[in-house]
Amino acid sequence: MRILQIYKDYAPVMGGIENHIKVVAESLRQHNVDARVLVTNTTAQTVHQVIDGIAVTKTGRQLNISSAPISLGFYPWLYRLEKDVDIAHLHLPYPPGELGQLLLGRSQRLVLTYHSDIVRQKVLGALYAPFLHQLLRRADLIAVSNPVYVQSSRFLQKVADKCRVIPFGIDLARFxxxxxxxxxxxxxxxxxxxxxxxxxxxxxxxxxxxxxxxxxxxxxxxxxxxxxxxxxxxxxxxxxxxxxxxxxxxxxxxxxxxxxxxxxxxxx
Missing domain, CATH: 3.40.50.2000 (Glycogen Phosphorylase B;)
Incomplete structure:
Protein backbone atom coordinates (compact mmCIF):
# COMPACT_ATOMS: atom_id res chain seq x y z
CA MET A 1 0.00 0.00 0.00
CA ARG A 2 1.17 3.53 -0.79
CA ILE A 3 -0.03 6.54 1.23
CA LEU A 4 0.71 10.20 0.52
CA GLN A 5 0.36 12.72 3.35
CA ILE A 6 -0.19 16.33 2.29
CA TYR A 7 0.32 19.51 4.28
CA LYS A 8 2.24 22.79 4.18
CA ASP A 9 5.30 21.88 6.31
CA TYR A 10 7.31 18.87 7.47
CA ALA A 11 10.41 18.21 9.54
CA PRO A 12 12.70 19.86 10.41
CA VAL A 13 10.03 22.57 10.69
CA MET A 14 8.78 22.20 14.26
CA GLY A 15 5.11 22.16 15.17
CA GLY A 16 2.41 19.88 16.50
CA ILE A 17 0.92 18.97 13.13
CA GLU A 18 4.33 18.59 11.52
CA ASN A 19 5.41 16.25 14.30
CA HIS A 20 2.17 14.27 14.03
CA ILE A 21 2.67 13.77 10.29
CA LYS A 22 6.21 12.56 10.91
CA VAL A 23 5.07 10.09 13.59
CA VAL A 24 2.34 8.74 11.28
CA ALA A 25 4.70 8.39 8.31
CA GLU A 26 7.38 6.60 10.30
CA SER A 27 4.83 4.31 11.97
CA LEU A 28 3.37 3.38 8.58
CA ARG A 29 6.84 2.59 7.31
CA GLN A 30 7.36 0.21 10.24
CA HIS A 31 4.25 -1.65 9.02
CA ASN A 32 5.69 -1.99 5.50
CA VAL A 33 3.56 0.81 4.05
CA ASP A 34 5.14 3.01 1.38
CA ALA A 35 4.64 6.34 3.17
CA ARG A 36 5.34 9.56 1.29
CA VAL A 37 4.90 13.24 2.09
CA LEU A 38 4.15 16.31 -0.06
CA VAL A 39 4.63 19.75 1.48
CA THR A 40 6.00 23.17 0.57
CA ASN A 41 9.59 24.20 1.15
CA THR A 42 10.66 27.17 3.26
CA THR A 43 12.57 28.48 0.23
CA ALA A 44 11.72 28.96 -3.46
CA GLN A 45 13.53 25.75 -4.41
CA THR A 46 11.81 22.40 -4.93
CA VAL A 47 13.69 19.55 -3.29
CA HIS A 48 13.25 15.81 -2.88
CA GLN A 49 14.58 14.40 0.38
CA VAL A 50 14.60 11.17 2.33
CA ILE A 51 14.09 12.06 6.01
CA ASP A 52 14.42 9.13 8.41
CA GLY A 53 13.43 6.77 5.62
CA ILE A 54 10.44 8.82 4.39
CA ALA A 55 10.39 10.20 0.82
CA VAL A 56 9.48 13.88 1.10
CA THR A 57 8.82 16.29 -1.76
CA LYS A 58 9.05 19.97 -0.76
CA THR A 59 7.90 22.32 -3.50
CA GLY A 60 9.29 25.83 -3.81
CA ARG A 61 7.36 28.51 -1.91
CA GLN A 62 6.66 31.88 -3.54
CA LEU A 63 4.79 33.71 -0.76
CA ASN A 64 2.59 33.36 2.31
CA ILE A 65 -1.01 34.54 2.61
CA SER A 66 -2.50 34.46 6.12
CA SER A 67 0.03 31.82 7.23
CA ALA A 68 -0.76 29.68 4.16
CA PRO A 69 2.27 29.05 1.92
CA ILE A 70 1.64 29.50 -1.80
CA SER A 71 3.64 27.20 -4.06
CA LEU A 72 2.92 26.99 -7.78
CA GLY A 73 4.96 23.81 -8.02
CA PHE A 74 2.81 22.13 -5.37
CA TYR A 75 -0.04 21.45 -7.81
CA PRO A 76 1.77 19.56 -10.59
CA TRP A 77 3.54 17.48 -7.96
CA LEU A 78 0.25 16.69 -6.22
CA TYR A 79 -1.21 15.51 -9.53
CA ARG A 80 1.91 13.48 -10.33
CA LEU A 81 2.30 11.82 -6.93
CA GLU A 82 -1.37 10.94 -6.46
CA LYS A 83 -1.32 8.95 -9.67
CA ASP A 84 0.53 6.16 -7.88
CA VAL A 85 -0.96 6.19 -4.36
CA ASP A 86 -3.79 4.22 -2.80
CA ILE A 87 -4.67 6.83 -0.18
CA ALA A 88 -4.21 10.59 -0.11
CA HIS A 89 -4.16 11.85 3.48
CA LEU A 90 -4.63 15.61 3.86
CA HIS A 91 -4.09 17.52 7.08
CA LEU A 92 -6.47 20.47 7.48
CA PRO A 93 -6.50 23.42 7.53
CA TYR A 94 -4.27 24.23 4.58
CA PRO A 95 -6.56 25.93 2.00
CA PRO A 96 -4.16 25.76 -0.99
CA GLY A 97 -3.76 22.03 -0.39
CA GLU A 98 -7.49 21.42 -0.13
CA LEU A 99 -8.14 23.37 -3.32
CA GLY A 100 -5.47 21.35 -5.11
CA GLN A 101 -7.04 18.11 -3.92
CA LEU A 102 -10.45 19.15 -5.19
CA LEU A 103 -9.13 20.07 -8.62
CA LEU A 104 -6.32 17.56 -9.15
CA GLY A 105 -6.67 14.74 -6.62
CA ARG A 106 -6.94 11.28 -8.11
CA SER A 107 -6.04 8.81 -5.36
CA GLN A 108 -8.29 5.79 -4.85
CA ARG A 109 -9.25 6.88 -1.32
CA LEU A 110 -9.21 10.21 0.50
CA VAL A 111 -8.58 10.57 4.24
CA LEU A 112 -8.64 13.91 6.05
CA THR A 113 -7.28 14.73 9.49
CA TYR A 114 -9.19 17.76 10.71
CA HIS A 115 -7.00 19.67 13.14
CA SER A 116 -9.07 22.85 13.56
CA ASP A 117 -11.44 25.34 11.97
CA ILE A 118 -10.10 28.56 10.49
CA VAL A 119 -11.15 31.00 13.20
CA ARG A 120 -9.24 34.26 13.01
CA GLN A 121 -9.09 34.96 9.26
CA LYS A 122 -12.75 35.84 8.70
CA VAL A 123 -12.48 36.83 5.03
CA LEU A 124 -10.36 33.82 4.13
CA GLY A 125 -12.70 31.57 6.08
CA ALA A 126 -15.73 32.82 4.15
CA LEU A 127 -14.01 32.24 0.79
CA TYR A 128 -12.73 28.87 1.93
CA ALA A 129 -16.00 27.47 3.30
CA PRO A 130 -17.59 26.27 0.00
CA PHE A 131 -14.42 24.39 -0.98
CA LEU A 132 -14.10 22.86 2.48
CA HIS A 133 -17.70 21.62 2.46
CA GLN A 134 -17.13 19.98 -0.91
CA LEU A 135 -13.88 18.34 0.20
CA LEU A 136 -15.45 16.99 3.39
CA ARG A 137 -18.27 15.44 1.36
CA ARG A 138 -15.75 13.81 -0.95
CA ALA A 139 -13.66 12.27 1.87
CA ASP A 140 -13.93 8.58 2.68
CA LEU A 141 -12.96 9.18 6.31
CA ILE A 142 -12.34 12.23 8.50
CA ALA A 143 -10.07 11.75 11.52
CA VAL A 144 -10.38 14.05 14.54
CA SER A 145 -8.39 13.88 17.76
CA ASN A 146 -11.30 14.83 20.01
CA PRO A 147 -15.07 14.22 19.78
CA VAL A 148 -15.65 17.84 20.78
CA TYR A 149 -14.45 18.90 17.32
CA VAL A 150 -17.35 17.07 15.69
CA GLN A 151 -19.86 18.72 18.01
CA SER A 152 -18.43 22.24 17.87
CA SER A 153 -17.37 22.64 14.24
CA ARG A 154 -20.12 23.82 11.92
CA PHE A 155 -18.30 22.07 9.09
CA LEU A 156 -17.95 18.68 10.76
CA GLN A 157 -21.51 18.59 12.08
CA LYS A 158 -22.76 18.03 8.53
CA VAL A 159 -20.45 15.04 7.95
CA ALA A 160 -20.46 13.54 11.45
CA ASP A 161 -21.11 10.07 10.04
CA LYS A 162 -17.70 10.15 8.34
CA CYS A 163 -15.79 11.29 11.43
CA ARG A 164 -13.72 8.93 13.54
CA VAL A 165 -12.00 9.91 16.79
CA ILE A 166 -8.33 8.91 16.56
CA PRO A 167 -6.19 10.44 19.33
CA PHE A 168 -2.74 11.60 18.33
CA GLY A 169 -0.05 9.04 19.08
CA ILE A 170 3.31 9.64 20.72
CA ASP A 171 6.53 7.74 20.09
CA LEU A 172 7.52 7.12 23.71
CA ALA A 173 10.94 5.85 22.68
CA ARG A 174 11.91 9.41 21.79
CA PHE A 175 11.52 10.42 25.44
Whole structure:
Protein backbone atom coordinates (compact mmCIF):
# COMPACT_ATOMS: atom_id res chain seq x y z
CA MET A 1 0.00 0.00 0.00
CA ARG A 2 1.17 3.53 -0.79
CA ILE A 3 -0.03 6.54 1.23
CA LEU A 4 0.71 10.20 0.52
CA GLN A 5 0.36 12.72 3.35
CA ILE A 6 -0.19 16.33 2.29
CA TYR A 7 0.32 19.51 4.28
CA LYS A 8 2.24 22.79 4.18
CA ASP A 9 5.30 21.88 6.31
CA TYR A 10 7.31 18.87 7.47
CA ALA A 11 10.41 18.21 9.54
CA PRO A 12 12.70 19.86 10.41
CA VAL A 13 10.03 22.57 10.69
CA MET A 14 8.78 22.20 14.26
CA GLY A 15 5.11 22.16 15.17
CA GLY A 16 2.41 19.88 16.50
CA ILE A 17 0.92 18.97 13.13
CA GLU A 18 4.33 18.59 11.52
CA ASN A 19 5.41 16.25 14.30
CA HIS A 20 2.17 14.27 14.03
CA ILE A 21 2.67 13.77 10.29
CA LYS A 22 6.21 12.56 10.91
CA VAL A 23 5.07 10.09 13.59
CA VAL A 24 2.34 8.74 11.28
CA ALA A 25 4.70 8.39 8.31
CA GLU A 26 7.38 6.60 10.30
CA SER A 27 4.83 4.31 11.97
CA LEU A 28 3.37 3.38 8.58
CA ARG A 29 6.84 2.59 7.31
CA GLN A 30 7.36 0.21 10.24
CA HIS A 31 4.25 -1.65 9.02
CA ASN A 32 5.69 -1.99 5.50
CA VAL A 33 3.56 0.81 4.05
CA ASP A 34 5.14 3.01 1.38
CA ALA A 35 4.64 6.34 3.17
CA ARG A 36 5.34 9.56 1.29
CA VAL A 37 4.90 13.24 2.09
CA LEU A 38 4.15 16.31 -0.06
CA VAL A 39 4.63 19.75 1.48
CA THR A 40 6.00 23.17 0.57
CA ASN A 41 9.59 24.20 1.15
CA THR A 42 10.66 27.17 3.26
CA THR A 43 12.57 28.48 0.23
CA ALA A 44 11.72 28.96 -3.46
CA GLN A 45 13.53 25.75 -4.41
CA THR A 46 11.81 22.40 -4.93
CA VAL A 47 13.69 19.55 -3.29
CA HIS A 48 13.25 15.81 -2.88
CA GLN A 49 14.58 14.40 0.38
CA VAL A 50 14.60 11.17 2.33
CA ILE A 51 14.09 12.06 6.01
CA ASP A 52 14.42 9.13 8.41
CA GLY A 53 13.43 6.77 5.62
CA ILE A 54 10.44 8.82 4.39
CA ALA A 55 10.39 10.20 0.82
CA VAL A 56 9.48 13.88 1.10
CA THR A 57 8.82 16.29 -1.76
CA LYS A 58 9.05 19.97 -0.76
CA THR A 59 7.90 22.32 -3.50
CA GLY A 60 9.29 25.83 -3.81
CA ARG A 61 7.36 28.51 -1.91
CA GLN A 62 6.66 31.88 -3.54
CA LEU A 63 4.79 33.71 -0.76
CA ASN A 64 2.59 33.36 2.31
CA ILE A 65 -1.01 34.54 2.61
CA SER A 66 -2.50 34.46 6.12
CA SER A 67 0.03 31.82 7.23
CA ALA A 68 -0.76 29.68 4.16
CA PRO A 69 2.27 29.05 1.92
CA ILE A 70 1.64 29.50 -1.80
CA SER A 71 3.64 27.20 -4.06
CA LEU A 72 2.92 26.99 -7.78
CA GLY A 73 4.96 23.81 -8.02
CA PHE A 74 2.81 22.13 -5.37
CA TYR A 75 -0.04 21.45 -7.81
CA PRO A 76 1.77 19.56 -10.59
CA TRP A 77 3.54 17.48 -7.96
CA LEU A 78 0.25 16.69 -6.22
CA TYR A 79 -1.21 15.51 -9.53
CA ARG A 80 1.91 13.48 -10.33
CA LEU A 81 2.30 11.82 -6.93
CA GLU A 82 -1.37 10.94 -6.46
CA LYS A 83 -1.32 8.95 -9.67
CA ASP A 84 0.53 6.16 -7.88
CA VAL A 85 -0.96 6.19 -4.36
CA ASP A 86 -3.79 4.22 -2.80
CA ILE A 87 -4.67 6.83 -0.18
CA ALA A 88 -4.21 10.59 -0.11
CA HIS A 89 -4.16 11.85 3.48
CA LEU A 90 -4.63 15.61 3.86
CA HIS A 91 -4.09 17.52 7.08
CA LEU A 92 -6.47 20.47 7.48
CA PRO A 93 -6.50 23.42 7.53
CA TYR A 94 -4.27 24.23 4.58
CA PRO A 95 -6.56 25.93 2.00
CA PRO A 96 -4.16 25.76 -0.99
CA GLY A 97 -3.76 22.03 -0.39
CA GLU A 98 -7.49 21.42 -0.13
CA LEU A 99 -8.14 23.37 -3.32
CA GLY A 100 -5.47 21.35 -5.11
CA GLN A 101 -7.04 18.11 -3.92
CA LEU A 102 -10.45 19.15 -5.19
CA LEU A 103 -9.13 20.07 -8.62
CA LEU A 104 -6.32 17.56 -9.15
CA GLY A 105 -6.67 14.74 -6.62
CA ARG A 106 -6.94 11.28 -8.11
CA SER A 107 -6.04 8.81 -5.36
CA GLN A 108 -8.29 5.79 -4.85
CA ARG A 109 -9.25 6.88 -1.32
CA LEU A 110 -9.21 10.21 0.50
CA VAL A 111 -8.58 10.57 4.24
CA LEU A 112 -8.64 13.91 6.05
CA THR A 113 -7.28 14.73 9.49
CA TYR A 114 -9.19 17.76 10.71
CA HIS A 115 -7.00 19.67 13.14
CA SER A 116 -9.07 22.85 13.56
CA ASP A 117 -11.44 25.34 11.97
CA ILE A 118 -10.10 28.56 10.49
CA VAL A 119 -11.15 31.00 13.20
CA ARG A 120 -9.24 34.26 13.01
CA GLN A 121 -9.09 34.96 9.26
CA LYS A 122 -12.75 35.84 8.70
CA VAL A 123 -12.48 36.83 5.03
CA LEU A 124 -10.36 33.82 4.13
CA GLY A 125 -12.70 31.57 6.08
CA ALA A 126 -15.73 32.82 4.15
CA LEU A 127 -14.01 32.24 0.79
CA TYR A 128 -12.73 28.87 1.93
CA ALA A 129 -16.00 27.47 3.30
CA PRO A 130 -17.59 26.27 0.00
CA PHE A 131 -14.42 24.39 -0.98
CA LEU A 132 -14.10 22.86 2.48
CA HIS A 133 -17.70 21.62 2.46
CA GLN A 134 -17.13 19.98 -0.91
CA LEU A 135 -13.88 18.34 0.20
CA LEU A 136 -15.45 16.99 3.39
CA ARG A 137 -18.27 15.44 1.36
CA ARG A 138 -15.75 13.81 -0.95
CA ALA A 139 -13.66 12.27 1.87
CA ASP A 140 -13.93 8.58 2.68
CA LEU A 141 -12.96 9.18 6.31
CA ILE A 142 -12.34 12.23 8.50
CA ALA A 143 -10.07 11.75 11.52
CA VAL A 144 -10.38 14.05 14.54
CA SER A 145 -8.39 13.88 17.76
CA ASN A 146 -11.30 14.83 20.01
CA PRO A 147 -15.07 14.22 19.78
CA VAL A 148 -15.65 17.84 20.78
CA TYR A 149 -14.45 18.90 17.32
CA VAL A 150 -17.35 17.07 15.69
CA GLN A 151 -19.86 18.72 18.01
CA SER A 152 -18.43 22.24 17.87
CA SER A 153 -17.37 22.64 14.24
CA ARG A 154 -20.12 23.82 11.92
CA PHE A 155 -18.30 22.07 9.09
CA LEU A 156 -17.95 18.68 10.76
CA GLN A 157 -21.51 18.59 12.08
CA LYS A 158 -22.76 18.03 8.53
CA VAL A 159 -20.45 15.04 7.95
CA ALA A 160 -20.46 13.54 11.45
CA ASP A 161 -21.11 10.07 10.04
CA LYS A 162 -17.70 10.15 8.34
CA CYS A 163 -15.79 11.29 11.43
CA ARG A 164 -13.72 8.93 13.54
CA VAL A 165 -12.00 9.91 16.79
CA ILE A 166 -8.33 8.91 16.56
CA PRO A 167 -6.19 10.44 19.33
CA PHE A 168 -2.74 11.60 18.33
CA GLY A 169 -0.05 9.04 19.08
CA ILE A 170 3.31 9.64 20.72
CA ASP A 171 6.53 7.74 20.09
CA LEU A 172 7.52 7.12 23.71
CA ALA A 173 10.94 5.85 22.68
CA ARG A 174 11.91 9.41 21.79
CA PHE A 175 11.52 10.42 25.44
CA UNK A 176 13.80 7.79 26.96
CA UNK A 177 16.03 9.33 29.64
CA UNK A 178 19.59 8.34 28.74
CA UNK A 179 22.83 9.35 30.48
CA UNK A 180 23.41 11.82 27.65
CA UNK A 181 20.00 13.39 28.22
CA UNK A 182 20.65 13.67 31.96
CA UNK A 183 23.97 15.37 31.28
CA UNK A 184 22.41 17.80 28.84
CA UNK A 185 19.57 18.53 31.30
CA UNK A 186 22.12 19.51 33.95
CA UNK A 187 23.87 21.78 31.44
CA UNK A 188 20.63 23.50 30.51
CA UNK A 189 19.67 23.95 34.15
CA UNK A 190 23.08 25.52 34.79
CA UNK A 191 22.57 27.89 31.83
CA UNK A 192 19.64 29.43 33.69
CA UNK A 193 21.27 29.64 37.09
CA UNK A 194 19.62 26.47 38.45
CA UNK A 195 16.40 28.40 38.89
CA UNK A 196 12.96 26.79 38.40
CA UNK A 197 12.53 26.51 34.63
CA UNK A 198 9.18 27.03 32.91
CA UNK A 199 9.08 25.54 29.42
CA UNK A 200 6.98 26.20 26.32
CA UNK A 201 7.54 24.15 23.15
CA UNK A 202 5.64 24.75 19.93
CA UNK A 203 4.88 27.03 17.01
CA UNK A 204 4.37 30.64 18.03
CA UNK A 205 0.85 31.34 16.81
CA UNK A 206 -1.92 33.47 18.28
CA UNK A 207 -4.04 30.56 19.54
CA UNK A 208 -1.18 29.15 21.63
CA UNK A 209 -1.60 31.90 24.23
CA UNK A 210 2.09 32.68 24.70
CA UNK A 211 1.17 36.35 25.13
CA UNK A 212 -0.84 35.32 28.20
CA UNK A 213 2.11 33.26 29.43
CA UNK A 214 4.31 36.35 29.21
CA UNK A 215 1.76 38.35 31.19
CA UNK A 216 1.78 35.62 33.83
CA UNK A 217 5.54 36.03 34.18
CA UNK A 218 4.84 39.46 35.66
CA UNK A 219 2.64 38.06 38.42
CA UNK A 220 3.77 38.15 42.03
CA UNK A 221 3.45 34.37 42.40
CA UNK A 222 5.84 33.68 39.53
CA UNK A 223 8.25 36.37 40.69
CA UNK A 224 8.41 34.74 44.12
CA UNK A 225 9.49 31.51 42.45
CA UNK A 226 12.34 33.36 40.73
CA UNK A 227 11.52 31.20 37.71
CA UNK A 228 12.85 31.55 34.17
CA UNK A 229 10.69 30.98 31.09
CA UNK A 230 12.27 29.18 28.13
CA UNK A 231 10.30 29.42 24.87
CA UNK A 232 11.38 26.87 22.25
CA UNK A 233 9.92 27.32 18.79
CA UNK A 234 9.46 29.81 15.99
CA UNK A 235 6.45 31.13 14.11
CA UNK A 236 4.67 34.28 12.94
CA UNK A 237 4.64 35.77 16.46
CA UNK A 238 8.32 35.24 17.23
CA UNK A 239 9.30 38.91 16.92
CA UNK A 240 6.05 40.41 18.32
CA UNK A 241 6.37 38.23 21.42
CA UNK A 242 9.98 39.29 21.86
CA UNK A 243 8.83 42.89 21.65
CA UNK A 244 6.12 42.21 24.24
CA UNK A 245 8.69 40.68 26.59
CA UNK A 246 11.03 43.62 26.13
CA UNK A 247 8.28 46.18 26.74
CA UNK A 248 7.33 44.35 29.95
CA UNK A 249 10.93 44.27 31.17
CA UNK A 250 11.06 40.48 31.07
CA UNK A 251 14.15 39.84 28.96
CA UNK A 252 16.20 38.81 32.00
CA UNK A 253 13.58 36.20 32.92
CA UNK A 254 12.47 35.01 29.47
CA UNK A 255 14.58 33.34 26.79
CA UNK A 256 13.43 32.83 23.20
CA UNK A 257 15.43 29.80 22.17
CA UNK A 258 14.27 29.38 18.57
CA UNK A 259 14.40 25.82 17.25
CA UNK A 260 16.13 23.16 19.35
CA UNK A 261 17.02 19.56 18.58
CA UNK A 262 14.73 16.81 19.88
CA UNK A 263 17.42 15.78 22.37
CA UNK A 264 17.69 19.29 23.80
CA UNK A 265 13.91 19.67 24.04
CA UNK A 266 13.67 16.42 26.00
CA UNK A 267 16.52 17.48 28.26
CA UNK A 268 14.87 20.84 28.94
Missing amino acids: AITPQIRKRAAEIQHMFGNRPLLLFVGRLRHYKGVNVLLEAMRSAAVQQLNAHLLIIGIGPLYEPLQQQAAAAGLLERVTFGGEWSDEDKIAA
